[in-house]
Amino acid sequence: MRPISTITGRAIPLELNNIDTDVIISSEWLKTISREGLGEGAFASLREDPQSSLNQPEFSGAPILISGTNFGCGSSREHAVWALVDMGIRAVIAPSFADIFSSNAFKNGLIAGTIELAHLPRLLDAARGGVLCVDLINQCIVGQALDSIEFEIDPFHKKCLVRGVDEIELTLQSNAVIDDFERRERRSRINEIARPNFT
Template identity: 40%
Template sequence: MKKFTSLKSIPAYLPIVNIDTDMIIPKQFLKTIKRTGLGKNLFHEMRYDDDGKNIDNFILNKSPYNNSKILIAGNNFGCGSSREHAPWALLDFGITCVISSSYADIFYNNCFKNGILPIILDEEKIKELAEYSKRKEEIEINLKEEKILFGNNELKFKIDPFKKKCLIEGLDDIALSLEKSSHINEFEKKVKSARPWIFND
């Protein structure tokens, strides 16, 4: 997992509430277990018409938002089923930070496990940032200091210290387990010595 410390981008503003994981990545694209290749199908039903052509007025089909790394969304983002393909699709498209007033719990936690920073702000602050999106101006996310910089202004946000550490150090669940490999090996040695029959072929 890539380390996350700071990020600059023109944010894409998608002011739709209750965007569920099926809207983020529809069920027909869930056959893969790979984390790559899903970006082209992100928000598929909103991005493409019945013939597979781009819907020009959808935000992520417009320049410069088609290169946005930050998505500003409506409240209750990521509700619905618990599919991990949703953060995979966002990440594969290039989005590494989502800003919303609330998230579904499972989606929120899955973001951290995949290198995406989900920021929670109240609606008034989100409206402030949305103006910078409309003006096609960059904002900056500083995770270490837990703040968003835009123009001459800044907004503070809060993040769980452990989740913050994982993002900054690029630690997913596997990496966290590997950090304890010496303890795991020591435990296995003790078990093998005390109960050798467990390890017999």
């Protein structure tokens, strides 16, 4: 994963609640295990509406998505996050997320930041008006016509995203400690087996 400190660019204002993983990427796309090309099928049902913000040229290639409550609910398909990343999204900001979606997002280098519901209308307006910056280090969103709005993110997820590591990479960084423990444990067991038992 690439380390993340800030994500700057246009933000797609998607003023909908309960966007489930089937809306993000429908089941017909689940036959692949490749992460590439899924952005093509992202939000296919919503894109059928010509007026959808997803179809507006000013939001083409936008790295940020602003949405309503309970984003990513539904099935646990990791393809939903893969599709978002493949279409160029690096941060999703919403008042709430499904737990599994948040976990999948972090594992794939996608920020899932939670804001207070009261801030959502102002953030959506700012997204329509210009460029936003999601500052992961300071956990805030700022813009040309927007003072700072704070967001929450799991501290462990934040630490890994800032460092650019997932759980496996984080574990591999402790290889020397793990190897040392395994050597000591192996010696201890060998000694235990070799020790005479006089009982």
